[in-house]
Amino acid sequence: MLAPPATFFPADLTGVPVVVTGDADGDLNALVNVCRHRGAVVCEAPGERSTLQCPYHAWTYDLAGNLINAPRSDREPNFDPGSHALTPLPIGTWGPFIFVAATSSVPPLAETLAELPDLVARAGIDVEALQFWDRSESQLEANWKVVVENFLECYHCRVAHPGFNKVVATGADDYGLATARTFSTQYGPVRDDWSGRFDPRGPVERSQFHRLFPNVAINILPGFANLSIGPISPRGPGRTHRFLDYFFGSDVTDEWIKDMVEFDNQVGSEDVALVESVQRGMEAGTHDGGTLFLDSEELIAHFQAWVGERLS
Numbered sequence: 001m002l003a004p005p006a007t008f009f010p011a012d013l014t015g016v017p018v019v020v021t022g023d024a025d026g027d028l029n030a031l032v033n034v035c036r037h038r039g040a041v042v043c044e045a046p047g048e049r050s051t052l053q054c055p056y057h058a059w060t061y062d063l064a065g066n067l068i069n070a071p072r073s074d075r076e077p078n079f080d081p082g083s084h085a086l087t088p089l090p091i092g093t094w095g096p097f098i099f100v101a102a103t104s105s106v107p108p109l110a111e112t113l114a115e116l117p118d119l120v121a122r123a124g125i126d127v128e129a130l131q132f133w134d135r136s137e138s139q140l141e142a143n144w145k146v147v148v149e150n151f152l153e154c155y156h157c158r159v160a161h162p163g164f165n166k167v168v169a170t171g172a173d174d175y176g177l178a179t180a181r182t183f184s185t186q187y188g189p190v191r192d193d194w195s196g197r198f199d200p201r202g203p204v205e206r207s208q209f210h211r212l213f214p215n216v217a218i219n220i221l222p223g224f225a226n227l228s229i230g231p232i233s234p235r236g237p238g239r240t241h242r243f244l245d246y247f248f249g250s251d252v253t254d255e256w257i258k259d260m261v262e263f264d265n266q267v268g269s270e271d272v273a274l275v276e277s278v279q280r281g282m283e284a285g286t287h288d289g290g291t292l293f294l295d296s297e298e299l300i301a302h303f304q305a306w307v308g309e310r311l312s
């Protein structure tokens with residue numbers, strides 16, 4: 001999110017430092033946040049200036065990434081500032097969400113999102129009207145693929161998420177799974193006999209949990225307008241970083257938000273224990289690949305096929 005009056009903010013794209021800028025023309029840019037001089041990270045914090053200045057030798061770029069000043073460059077007859085711009089990356093927006101790709105060879109964002117915005121709209125969420133609430137970050141001692149696979153099934157919900165299971169119907173005949181070319185979706189209806197502190201009643205009638213390839217999770221819980229979104233990013237073979245940015249409709253009460261976030265955090269902490277357990281199991285070196293129950297774990301098979309295609 002680029003919230004006014006900020007003009008730029010840094011981000012990490014699974015190990016690629018990126019800076020997102022809003023320039024004077026109102027255009028959004030995503031730039032590799034690595035100085036074209038000797039490779040220092042240029043921007044370490046959000047700012048409201050019209051330039052980006054590298055802290056190492058003060059090479060200075062405009063917000064479109066053009067190099068506009070390099071001290072002592074006048075003493076270098078063959079130096080060409082025009083060939084030393086910060087590298088641009090593809091950028092696109094959907095409502096308040098900004099998507100940046102780490103390589104230039106990606107289709108337009110609308111093609112990647114495909115029917116996903118429609119599904120979210122049909123849940124009763126107007127993304128343009130959502131307001132940012134807070135970011136939650138976590139570091140998991142587990143491989144990225146283990147974390148994604150855990151996100152993709154609710155076979156474990158009855159066993160491992162008792163609070164969630166009291167609110168959402170997680171049985172095989174109630175809980176919906178769907179695959180698309182660029183994402184997969186889980187639909188969790190509210191139980192008729194729901195119970196617990198979190199009240200799921202409201203215009204949003206059921207949960208939607210989307211995973212947009214390769215690594216974006218999007219969650220909508222039942223109740224009032226809400227959406228949390230963020231990447232699941234590998235940080236090494238046994239470590240994964242996540243963040244979730246929570247958004248709510250402007251008329252949602254603080255009390256409901258507090259209950260919903262508490263409900264969500266409980267599920268999240270239970271999931272951390274599960275994936276870290278799987279990681280320890282994997283590291284034993286005795287696991288032969290395991291078994292998938294396709295009726296309940298279809299989305300994992302879909303994901304594994306996607307990974308397999310990209311690796312081959």
Ligand code: FES
Pocket residue numbers: 035036037038039040054055056057058059
């Ligand atoms: S590395 Fe950025 S100015 Fe030298």
Ligand SMILES: [Fe+2]
Pocket residue numbers: 150156157161267270271
């Ligand atoms: Fe879970």
